[in-house]
Amino acid sequence: MEQRGSAMNPPSLAPHAVVRATRAEPARPPLMDAIDSARRRAREGGGPDKIAAQHAKGKMTARERIEYLLDPGSFVETDSFALHQGLSRGLPQDPHPGDGVVTGYGKIHGRPVCLYAQDFTVQGGSLGSAQARKICKIMEQALATGVPLVALNDSGGARIQEGVAALGGYGDMFQRHVDNSGVVPQIAGILGPCAGGAVYGPALTDFVLMTRKTSYMYLTGPDVVKTVLGEETTHEDLGGADVHSSVSGVCHRAGETDEDTLDQIRQLLSYLPQNHLEHPPRYEPLPPARDPDTIGAVVPMDPQMPYDMRDVMAGIVDRDSFFEIHPEVAKNLVVGFARIEGRVVGLVANQPKVLAGVLDVESSEKGARFVRFCDAFNVPLVSLVDVPGFLPGREQEHGGIIRHGAKLLYAYCEATVPKITVVTRKAYGGAYIVMCSKHLRSDVNLAWPQAEIAVLGAQGAVQILHRRELKNADPEFRKELEAGYRDRFGNPMFAAELGFVDDIIDPTDTRALIGKHLERLASKNVERHPRKHGTMPL
Numbered sequence: 001m002e003q004r005g006s007a008m009n010p011p012s013l014a015p016h017a018v019v020r021a022t023r024a025e026p027a028r029p030p031l032m033d034a035i036d037s038a039r040r041r042a043r044e045g046g047g048p049d050k051i052a053a054q055h056a057k058g059k060m061t062a063r064e065r066i067e068y069l070l071d072p073g074s075f076v077e078t079d080s081f082a083l084h085q086g087l088s089r090g091l092p093q094d095p096h097p098g099d100g101v102v103t104g105y106g107k108i109h110g111r112p113v114c115l116y117a118q119d120f121t122v123q124g125g126s127l128g129s130a131q132a133r134k135i136c137k138i139m140e141q142a143l144a145t146g147v148p149l150v151a152l153n154d155s156g157g158a159r160i161q162e163g164v165a166a167l168g169g170y171g172d173m174f175q176r177h178v179d180n181s182g183v184v185p186q187i188a189g190i191l192g193p194c195a196g197g198a199v200y201g202p203a204l205t206d207f208v209l210m211t212r213k214t215s216y217m218y219l220t221g222p223d224v225v226k227t228v229l230g231e232e233t234t235h236e237d238l239g240g241a242d243v244h245s246s247v248s249g250v251c252h253r254a255g256e257t258d259e260d261t262l263d264q265i266r267q268l269l270s271y272l273p274q275n276h277l278e279h280p281p282r283y284e285p286l287p288p289a290r291d292p293d294t295i296g297a298v299v300p301m302d303p304q305m306p307y308d309m310r311d312v313m314a315g316i317v318d319r320d321s322f323f324e325i326h327p328e329v330a331k332n333l334v335v336g337f338a339r340i341e342g343r344v345v346g347l348v349a350n351q352p353k354v355l356a357g358v359l360d361v362e363s364s365e366k367g368a369r370f371v372r373f374c375d376a377f378n379v380p381l382v383s384l385v386d387v388p389g390f391l392p393g394r395e396q397e398h399g400g401i402i403r404h405g406a407k408l409l410y411a412y413c414e415a416t417v418p419k420i421t422v423v424t425r426k427a428y429g430g431a432y433i434v435m436c437s438k439h440l441r442s443d444v445n446l447a448w449p450q451a452e453i454a455v456l457g458a459q460g461a462v463q464i465l466h467r468r469e470l471k472n473a474d475p476e477f478r479k480e481l482e483a484g485y486r487d488r489f490g491n492p493m494f495a496a497e498l499g500f501v502d503d504i505i506d507p508t509d510t511r512a513l514i515g516k517h518l519e520r521l522a523s524k525n526v527e528r529h530p531r532k533h534g535t536m537p538l
Contacts, residue, residue, distance in 0.1 A: 038081055038097045046096070046121030054121055059192060059214050060258045062102045062117035062125075065152050069115070069262045070106035077104040078141075079134045084162070096122045099130040100155075103138040105147070108269050111281075114142035117152035120192050124156030127198065131159075132169025139176040146275035148185040150265060153202060154192030154215075170197050177204035182376040185272045187265055190215040190241075190251070191258055203250065206373055207268060207325070210241035210251045211261045217244060217251075246328040249366065253327070267323060271337040271344050272377060279378045279522075280344035286321065288511060290314035296507030299386075301450055303426045303457060306356065309334055309349045309384060312424060316340065316382075316511045322347070326366050332356075333363035335370040337379070341515040343522075346374035349384035350435070352425075359431050360391040361404045368407035375415035380518055383436040386425040388457065405434060406537040412440045414534065418521035420444045420514055423451040423492065423501070438500045443524070444517045446510070447492035447501045454489040458482040461489075 045051055045061055054061055060068065066075055080102075083095040100122040105114045116135050118125035135151075142149040158166040180186055181204065188202035190210040194217045202208045202217070210217070218239030225231050225238065237243065244251035253268075255261030273280050295315035298307055313322060317338035324336035332355040335348050348367055350357035359367075374381055390396070390405055412419070412434065419442040427435065432453060438445045447453065455461065462481045463470065470478055488494065495501040505513060 035081075041097050043080075045119055046123075050121035057214060058257065059120070059154070059211075061121060062119035062152065062154065065189075065191065065258060065262060066102060066104075066106070066115065066117050068259060069150070069152075069265065070108060070113075071110065074106040075104055076106065077102065078138060079103055082130045082134050084128050084130045084159075098122065099128065099134065100125050101127075101131045101134055103134045105138070105141065108266055111269075111274060112145070112147045113150055113269070114138050114145070114147055115150040115152065118155040118192075120154045120156070123159065125154050125192070126156045126159040127166055127169055128159035128162040129165040129169050132166075132172055135169075136172050136176055139173070139180060142184050143176070143180050146184060146277065148187065148269060148272065148274065149180060149205075150269075151186070151188045151201065151205065153188060153190050153194045153198070155198060156193060157196045157198050167197065170201070173201055174204060177201060181206075182276060184275045185269070185377060187268060189261055189265055190217055191261065193235075195219070195221055195239075207252045208244075208250060209253050209255065209261050209264055209268075210244060211255050211258055212241040214258070216240050245326075249326060249329045249362065252325050268337075271323060271339075271379075273379075276377055282344075283318075283339055283342045285342040286318040286339070288315050288317060289319045292316070292511045293508045295510065296448065299425050299448070299450065299507075303388075303452060304356075306352045308353045309351050309357070309386065309424075312384060313338070313347065313349065316384075316514065317345075317347070318342065325370055330360070330362035330366040332358055332360065333367050335367060340382070340511065340518060343515070343518050344379055345382045345518070346370060346379045347382050347384070348436070350387045352386050355391065356388050357386050358388055358391045359405060359408070359434065360396055361399045361401050364401070364404040364408040364434075368404075368411040371408070371411035371415055375411070375417050378417060380418035380521065381412075381415060381420070381436065382514060383419070383421040383442075385421060385423045385427050385432075385435045387427055387431040387435055389429040389431045403537050405430070409434045409440070410534070410536050412436045412442075414536075416524075416526035416528065418443055418518065418524050420517055420521075421446070422510060422514070423447040423453060424507075425450055426452040426457065428452070428457055429455055438502075443521055445500065445502050446513065447495065447504050448507050448510075449491070449504055451492040451504075452486075452490045453492055453495040453501070458485040458490060461485050 051061055081097050082099050084099050101116055101118050103116040105112060116138050139149060186205035187207045188205040192215055199217045199219060216235045216239040222233045222238055225233055241251055241254040245254040253264055255264055271280060292315045295312050298311045300307060317340055321339040322336055332351050334351050338345055338347050390401060419436055421436045421442050433439055436442045459482060462485055466481055492501050492504050496504055
């Protein structure tokens with residue numbers, strides 16, 4: 001007979017299924033129902049009617065924008081239960097969880113970002129103290145973790161019922177924008193109204209992108225303008241995407257729809273490092289869109305003949321990699337991100353097709369801002385130079401061309417990232433110096449054989465040097481003098497003899513040489529003299 005309880009045969013135990021059947025289910029915490037309800041309300045936004053109204057305007061909701069922007073399934077929301085505390089000041093007695101903004105973090109291209117999206121379906125996305133606290137917390141998280149911040153703006157402005165508390169919220173946000181500046185990239189998407197003091201938040205970021213027809217930015221709206229100045233205007237004419245992308249320069253790029261704008265934000269982030277301590281991501285090299293052997297033929301020998309510098313760029317950068325910044329303003333200077341053999345660079349190029357590529361007030365400021373961003377975030381600079389000088393005239397002088405030109409000069413001088421300059425045709429006068437010349441501690445300065453590096457072009461120089469002889473001289477004498485000047489200064493040899501040009505190269509070798517220099521300079525490290533900060537000529 002079998003002995004029960006022996007070491008070889010322990011007593012049989014009841015099946016696990018029987019044990020589970022008799023075990024009591026854990027009680028659901030009473031608060032969970034309220035938590036689930038609040039979370040559901042937060043996700044529902046302002047409700048079906050408000051969401052329908054948002055869609056009718058051609059706009060996505062805050063949560064739809066986040067879902068579209070981020071990698072699928074990567075979003076983690078924060079502070080979804082935040083409520084306003086102003087029940088005695090005319091605010092809704094049943095406050096909405098989240099208080100009109102969705103905050104959190106997720107991933108874009110597999111890399112983490114922090115973000116917030118104002119929800120226009122909840123009290124018009126108006127900013128009160130609770131919303132400001134949420135936004136400030138996620139901004140602080142971006143700084144603490146060293147990841148980019150994306151701000152999606154769609155708000156009716158400060159919540160009037162909260163008075164100075166709402167204004168204080170903006171101030172708290174502005175301070176954090178400045179704290180984050182130069183440490184993590186900050187991108188603002190304007191996807192609806194942004195008015196009054198709220199505009200200074202996006203203005204403090206690195207890049208502003210807007211959606212045409214559905215977004216606008218201004219300090220004072222059409223009604224105030226009409227009351228104070230008697231001028232009739234509209235939201236679009238006063239502060240729409242077209243105005244800010246082509247006239248004021250506030251907007252760096254404009255999208256046709258919310259989706260288009262969000263796509264551009266994703267694309268922009270693909271060129272940027274996570275923070276100021278990192279380098280931009282590397283990608284698999286792609287061939288250029290244009291055969292490098294043909295780019296020399298793009299540039300006419302006549303220094304007064306226009307051409308499109310983008311055709312030169314197409315033979316240097318990786319195919320489809322150029323992402324232009326400020327494409328619709330100051331078109332005489334082209335700036336943007338690109339890749340050369342998989343390495344991200346910041347391109348700064350004179351555009352002979354527009355105003356002969358001359359530098360003026362707007363192009364100087366456009367270039368300075370871009371150069372400073374690249375330097376802050378370790379993006380090497382490649383400058384393509386074909387510049388006749390600074391634009392003359394009373395309008396430019398009165399507009400502060402000296403001060404604005406000095407901004408570009410200061411930005412290049414201050415930059416410690418790898419700096420490579422290629423003179424494709426001409427570089428005259430002060431503009432030669434400003435466009436990242438060897439004198440501004442550029443690492444590599446190359447010139448094409450047809451380059452002219454001089455104080456003035458032949459025609460202007462001869463007119464000044466031989467003014468008396470030319471008074472009664474025939475045209476042939478002038479041509480001889482101009483030819484003699486070109487023989488001496490109409491080539492890059494003189495600059496190369498002085499060491500101001502490191503090499504005179506065949507245009508077909510431009511892409512390959514830039515790629516080699518970028519690889520060599522990848523380990524560049526410059527220690528600045530200790531100081532609080534310089535005094536840029538703002």
